Amino acid sequence: xxxxxxxxxxxxxxxxxxxxxxxxxxxxxxxxxxxxxxxxxxxxxxxxxxxxxxxxxxxxxxxxxxxxxxxxxxxxxxxxxxxxxxxxxxxxxxxxxxxxxxxxxxxxxxxxxxxxxxxxxxxxxxxxxxxxxxxxxxxxxxxxxxxxxxxxxxxxxxxxxxxxxxxxxxxxxxxxxxxxxxxxxxxxxxxxxxxxxxxxxxxxxxxxxxxxxxxxxxxxxxxxxxxxxxxxxxxxxxxxxxxxxxxxxxxxxxxxxxxxxxxxxxxxxxxxxxxxxxxxxxxxxxxxxxxxxxxxxxxxxxxxxx
Amino acid sequence: xxxxxxxxxxxxxxxxxxxxxxxxxxxxxxxxxxxxxxxxxxxxxxxxxxxxxxxxxxxxxxxxxxxxxxxxxxxxxxxxxxxxxxxxxxxxxxxxxxxxxxxxxxxxxxxxxxxxxxxxxxxxxxxxxxxxxxxxxxxxxxxxxxxxxxxxxxxxxxxxxxxxxxxxxxxxxxxxxxxxxxxxxxxxxxxxxxxxxxxxxxxxxxxxxxxxxxxxxxxxxxxxxxxxxxxxxxxxxxxxxxxxxxxxxxxxxxxxxxxxxxxxxxxx
Numbered sequence: 001x002x003x004x005x006x007x008x009x010x011x012x013x014x015x016x017x018x019x020x021x022x023x024x025x026x027x028x029x030x031x032x033x034x035x036x037x038x039x040x041x042x043x044x045x046x047x048x049x050x051x052x053x054x055x056x057x058x059x060x061x062x063x064x065x066x067x068x069x070x071x072x073x074x075x076x077x078x079x080x081x082x083x084x085x086x087x088x089x090x091x092x093x094x095x096x097x098x099x100x101x102x103x104x105x106x107x108x109x110x111x112x113x114x115x116x117x118x119x120x121x122x123x124x125x126x127x128x129x130x131x132x133x134x135x136x137x138x139x140x141x142x143x144x145x146x147x148x149x150x151x152x153x154x155x156x157x158x159x160x161x162x163x164x165x166x167x168x169x170x171x172x173x174x175x176x177x178x179x180x181x182x183x184x185x186x187x188x189x190x191x192x193x194x195x196x197x198x199x200x201x202x203x204x205x206x207x208x209x210x211x212x213x214x215x216x217x218x219x220x221x222x223x224x225x226x227x228x229x230x231x232x233x234x235x236x237x238x239x240x241x242x243x244x245x246x247x248x249x250x251x252x253x254x255x256x257x258x259x260x261x262x263x264x265x266x267x268x269x270x271x272x273x274x275x276x277x278x279x280x281x282x283x284x285x286x287x288x289x290x291x292x293x294x295x296x297x298x299x300x301x302x303x304x305x306x
Numbered sequence: 307x308x309x310x311x312x313x314x315x316x317x318x319x320x321x322x323x324x325x326x327x328x329x330x331x332x333x334x335x336x337x338x339x340x341x342x343x344x345x346x347x348x349x350x351x352x353x354x355x356x357x358x359x360x361x362x363x364x365x366x367x368x369x370x371x372x373x374x375x376x377x378x379x380x381x382x383x384x385x386x387x388x389x390x391x392x393x394x395x396x397x398x399x400x401x402x403x404x405x406x407x408x409x410x411x412x413x414x415x416x417x418x419x420x421x422x423x424x425x426x427x428x429x430x431x432x433x434x435x436x437x438x439x440x441x442x443x444x445x446x447x448x449x450x451x452x453x454x455x456x457x458x459x460x461x462x463x464x465x466x467x468x469x470x471x472x473x474x475x476x477x478x479x480x481x482x483x484x485x486x487x488x489x490x491x492x493x494x495x496x497x498x499x500x501x502x503x504x505x506x507x508x509x510x511x512x513x514x515x516x517x518x519x520x521x522x523x524x525x526x527x528x529x530x531x532x533x534x535x536x537x538x539x540x541x542x543x544x545x546x547x548x549x550x551x552x553x554x555x556x557x558x559x560x561x562x563x564x565x566x567x568x569x570x571x572x573x574x
Contacts (some may be wrong), residue, residue: 015548043500052491063560106563110560111559113331156314193457195453196453200493202489205423221574278544
């Protein structure tokens, strides 16, 4: 069992991406991960705070880092925005001593201290590197044969820092899809932007970006899209209807979290994966793979794949 | 008084190999050097340096001359630097200094998903900052429709932190009261208020506050807001919007931290 400090982030804990948090918990122990939720974590501040008040934003994120440091574990988050924000603050504190001194003072006022020792990691990267695709493969009881999936990386998993995957042409989600027995479709826009939180103040702009992403996935034959970011999922899923109306299209592409896709292949009960929280229902696309949960089919599954 | 000096360098080609890149990096590492650019003709590089008193031009020239790869050095021009407080302000922020290295290649603008809707492309914004056009920049829409996708940042051959620059410009625009009429800062405000009140973002509360803020100031038309209701309802029915915010236990602790940060007045 590998132990991690877990930072769900606002949307995955009980907001628009609650299915992400639930499905993460549903697959964690099966993959040999113990995710211990960081006690009393606060919002990382994300882009809006940092783009309004810099020092305040850095201090708010530093509280989380200070709390995480006490646990002595790596801080794992499923949210790409939390991942980028916390990582950025971490490196800024190392790079700019003046900033560090001010942040130290603010934390000290609240009885906290941060030495800069926490490693912030994305859940996907932890599963990809620490758990490893070999182990994931060994646990697959319900291979998703024939399912055509568009691997959507979004922005902040692979950028801005050159991290664990190539920022120019990332491949890791493609590899995961193959591991689960499914088929990654070519997805030229795999690392393009969905608009993020701009969907609220700049709706038309974001709908244009979402439209391109859906078009690219659909025209390459995808039956569904898989993502590693709560914002990407909400934008592509909940706003798909608006895109259809605005651009007179008929997309009906379910958008799954990678944790849900892993869970399906691992034979986790669909209910525990919170698949029913999706606005664009994945039921039709996933029906050949969700039936396995029923005992009779499970036996057949055992014979076929065991 | 600040003084600008332009120095021309002819490199010693005997070494061959990858000396050019190293030379540029060595020059950029000097604190007085503002920019280094290749030139064609008699010389290989032009160096722009800023010094406080004229005599230091000679000191820098000697320092560069002492480098083994310099064959010949010529001080082309020495002039009083036009003051550019806006550039200084931007450069004093974390990562801000990187815009001095921009070569205006335009790869950032070519990479930007939202460039078509921007008043000025990212490349132009950098040129305008360096030209000191504070008002034009801070009243533009460019930084407010940057989606922080970082495509420009990873592609920049000069390692300019363009996304960070956009965040810096957003902060300056807000601080100087030049962001009026834009919807994005209202969303940011609603987002931050939610953190300050609860420690976490409560999406339903944040969205409601955003629409109230924008409706009351006329930034968003009422019809556009009504169009959002079915979406909110759908999310609610799918259990993706919590009605009540979750308040963290350490909300007083967070408040103490934020208040101390406010007292210290920004990160500059």
